[in-house]
Amino acid sequence: xxxxxxDPLFADATNLPGIGPKLAQTLxxxxxxxxxxxxxxxxxxxxxxxxxxxxxxxxxxxIATFEVTIVKHQAPPRRHLPYRVTCQNDTGFLSLVFFHARxxxxxxxxxxxxxxxxxxxxxxxxxxxxxxxxxHMLNQHEFEQLPVIEPxxxxxxxxxxxxxxxxxxxxxxxxxxxDEWQDAQxxxxxxxxxxxxxxxxxxxxxxxxxxAPLHPNRARLAYDELLAHQLVLALVRRQRRQLPxxxxxxxxxxxxxxxxxxxxxxxxSQQQAIDDIQADMQSPTRMLRLLQGDVGSGKxxxxxxxxxxxxxxxxxxTIMAPTEILAQQHGETIGPWLDALGxxxxxxxxxxxxxxxxxxxxxxxxxxxQIAIGTHALFQDDVVFKDxxxxxVDEQHRFGVHQRMSLSSKGQGVDVLVMTATPxxxxxxxxxYGDMDVSRMVDKPAGRKPISTHIFSMDRYGExxxxxxxxxxxxxxxxxxxxxxNESELIDLQAAEARFKELQKLYGEQVGxxxxxxxxxxxxxxxxxxxxxxxxxxxATTVIEVGVNVPEATVMVIEHAERFGLAxxxxxxxRVGRGLDKSTCLLxxxxxxxxxxxxxxxxxxxxxxxxxxxxxxxxxxxxxxxxGTRQSGLPTFRIASLEDHAALLPTxxxxxxxxxNNDPNLESPRGQALRCLLYLFRRDEAIRYLHSG
Ligand code: ADP
Ligand code: MG
Numbered sequence: 001x002x003x004x005x006x007d008p009l010f011a012d013a014t015n016l017p018g019i020g021p022k023l024a025q026t027l028x029x030x031x032x033x034x035x036x037x038x039x040x041x042x043x044x045x046x047x048x049x050x051x052x053x054x055x056x057x058x059x060x061x062x063i064a065t066f067e068v069t070i071v072k073h074q075a076p077p078r079r080h081l082p083y084r085v086t087c088q089n090d091t092g093f094l095s096l097v098f099f100h101a102r103x104x105x106x107x108x109x110x111x112x113x114x115x116x117x118x119x120x121x122x123x124x125x126x127x128x129x130x131x132x133x134x135x136h137m138l139n140q141h142e143f144e145q146l147p148v149i150e151p152x153x154x155x156x157x158x159x160x161x162x163x164x165x166x167x168x169x170x171x172x173x174x175x176x177x178x179d180e181w182q183d184a185q186x187x188x189x190x191x192x193x194x195x196x197x198x199x200x201x202x203x204x205x206x207x208x209x210x211x212a213p214l215h216p217n218r219a220r221l222a223y224d225e226l227l228a229h230q231l232v233l234a235l236v237r238r239q240r241r242q243l244p245x246x247x248x249x250x251x252x253x254x255x256x257x258x259x260x261x262x263x264x265x266x267x268x269s270q271q272q273a274i275d276d277i278q279a280d281m282q283s284p285t286r287m288l289r290l291l292q293g294d295v296g297s298g299k300x301x302x303x304x305x306x307x308x309x310x311x312x313x314x315x316x317x318t319i320m321a322p323t324e325i326l327a328q329q330h331g332e333t334i335g336p337w338l339d340a341l342g343x344x345x346x347x348x349x350x351x352x353x354x355x356x357x358x359x360x361x362x363x364x365x366x367x368x369x370q371i372a373i374g375t376h377a378l379f380q381d382d383v384v385f386k387d388x389x390x391x392x393v394d395e396q397h398r399f400g401v402h403q404r405m406s407l408s409s410k411g412q413g414v415d416v417l418v419m420t421a422t423p424x425x426x427x428x429x430x431x432x433y434g435d436m437d438v439s440r441m442v443d444k445p446a447g448r449k450p451i452s453t454h455i456f457s458m459d460r461y462g463e464x465x466x467x468x469x470x471x472x473x474x475x476x477x478x479x480x481x482x483x484x485x486n487e488s489e490l491i492d493l494q495a496a497e498a499r500f501k502e503l504q505k506l507y508g509e510q511v512g513x514x515x516x517x518x519x520x521x522x523x524x525x526x527x528x529x530x531x532x533x534x535x536x537x538x539x540a541t542t543v544i545e546v547g548v549n550v551p552e553a554t555v556m557v558i559e560h561a562e563r564f565g566l567a568x569x570x571x572x573x574x575r576v577g578r579g580l581d582k583s584t585c586l587l588x589x590x591x592x593x594x595x596x597x598x599x600x601x602x603x604x605x606x607x608x609x610x611x612x613x614x615x616x617x618x619x620x621x622x623x624x625x626x627x628g629t630r631q632s633g634l635p636t637f638r639i640a641s642l643e644d645h646a647a648l649l650p651t652x653x654x655x656x657x658x659x660x661n662n663d664p665n666l667e668s669p670r671g672q673a674l675r676c677l678l679y680l681f682r683r684d685e686a687i688r689y690l691h692s693g
Contacts, residue, residue: 006679009035047149054515065116110137140453178194183670186655223640227656228677243286245415247412249313250308269293287437295570296445298445320376321395322394327375390417419500453584478542478554551583556586573585659671
């Protein structure tokens with residue numbers, strides 16, 4: 001039950017002045033329908049009426065106020081163009097810009113020849129100063145009625161700044177004093193205000209510094225939000241652990257028979273990961289483990305060992321890859337290993353059709369097939385396992401959390417192993433995958449040759465293309481990657497095709513092209529030729545990004561390298577350096593390079609350690625971009641941002657762990673306060689996990 005002290009905050013937003021039923025609907029879609037939802041919506045700017053610069057030296061992008069005379073109105077010459085009003089004072093000109101404006105209304109509000117106080121965000125457009133949709137257009141008298149400093153809230157269509165501001169300010173007196181949920185010493189050490197004061201302060205910023213993410217008010221609230229989020233993850237994880245899983249017995253015989261086939265010994269990291277996984281599988285709780293390991297660190301072998309244990313226990317297992325090519329490749333590597341052990345396996349992909357598909361599905365449903373290797377096609381409803389024990393999801397970043405879960409629903413208490421080659425900085429792992437246990441593989445298989453990486457400007461294209469001659473004479477195989485540059489896939493494709501034609505002129509039939517618009521079968525045909533060595537220079541858009549294994553490829557050329565994320569560059573580079581020969585990677589940029597862009601390429605040149613690269617990428621670019629927020633299933637926060645508050649995460653994590661150790665059901669005073677916090681952040685679904693104890 002929600003503590004009654006929170007009731008004022010959980011009243012409908014329609015209780016606030018200016019929020020009628022119609023606005024309430026818009027508001028609901030925007031932030032939520034309760035007062036608390038509005039209160040978590042913090043100002044992103046402020047209007048300081050004291051900032052009254054001259055038009056000559058106003059700072060670009062700031063909200064400023066000017067006293068101006070209205071000079072002329074310009075109705076839009078065509079639809080979709082804005083309405084413009086030109087104003088002037090002693091120091092210069094200012095344009096006011098209105099989209100979808102009603103001319104008659106503007107004529108009345110801004111009569112030519114009159115003086116008005118205009119507030120809004122100033123932009124320089126070409127050589128003109130302009131304000132698009134000013135916040136205020138008032139006469140002197142009206143202007144004097146306004147507060148000197150006014151918070152400005154992020155807007156959505158259909159709600160005006162003034163309405164939002166008034167409603168939020170009217171909500172402030174409803175803020176209750178609540179018991180502290182943060183650790184007393186921690187609060188003390190940071191000199192953070194209590195929640196009530198932090199909220200008030202955040203909504204009534206006195207200066208621009210108060211809007212900074214690390215201002216005590218904001219930092220405190222960000223910590224609150226991260227705390228609520230991590231607490232929920234921890235509770236979910238604990239809950240998951242309490243769900244019945246199955247207890248597998250570890251079968252050394254099958255494992256040893258498998259290991260005896262391998263021409264190499266396991267790395268320390270592989271051994272550690274296998275130990276982790278086996279411990280999970282032996283325990284009566286479900287496994288949900290993330291295996292992070294750089295490209296080439298040998299995750300496949302680990303996956304196979306996990307699957308073998310399921311089979312040894314009479315259950316089935318599956319490994320799911322993000323693309324057809326990768327599923328095929330898994331079939332090619334894993335298949336023979338399984339054959340040698342007498343294990344029946346099948347490839348299940350979108351390409352199985354008709355009778356063949358039905359036969360494969362029937363074998364899976366009867367349990368005749370012990371291991372299924374496949375793609376998304378494994379999710380389809382008609383794919384039924386007799387008894388799925390272990391599911392491996394390869395290259396996790398291509399799958400959503402939802403898909404991950406739906407695979408585990410294909411059996412009873414399925415143990416799930418998620419594998420990713422995207423090295424994620426430690427701090428972010430907790431945030432993105434806090435519900436999973438993590439094994440990190442840091443050692444590389446022995447005998448890997450370092451890849452030497454060089455940075456070139458596109459100016460030297462001729463030289464590089466010419467040099468391929470020697471490279472090819474030595475028998476090498478080359479990837480040549482043309483990235484997605486434009487919004488339009490078609491234009492990108494043209495770029496790759498143009499490069500393909502140019503290289504073909506130089507090297508003839510040895511040059512091939514593979515891109516995302518090709519049919520799967522065509523793609524496979526080209527890849528197969530490259531694998532066989534019939535094609536020796538493979539021009540590609542980023543379709544080769546994930547997992548493709550051609551050990552003979554020793555040169556990776558990446559055009560427009562500055563456009564890629566470091567993680568992606570790292571993945572691409574990982575396509576070479578897989579064989580016995582020394583490999584090279586050429587990062588080609590189109591200048592001029594900014595400082596950050598240059599630093600990023602230099603990191604690539606200087607290290608091959610994916611985790612180091614990820615940490616540096618985080619430092620240089622911020623979390624959202626490192627993870628590609630959309631793909632990662634990373635949570636979106638109201639106040640916290642991973643760019644600004646990532647440094648708080650380790651503390652939050654420790655805090656949660658300690659708290660749940662000491663007070664597993666959140667019953668102590670601090671525990672009760674934490675429950676409040678979960679309500680405030682609307683994460684109270686997790687509270688029901690508390691009673692089950
Ligand atoms: P990834 O982690 O990128 O999926 P793979 O599992 O494809 O890496 O392994 C890359 C290559 O390294 C494969 O050819 C694999 O057989 C080989 N390999 C795996 N483990 C070892 C090891 N311990 N020693 C030597 N080679 C290994
Ligand atoms: Mg792999």
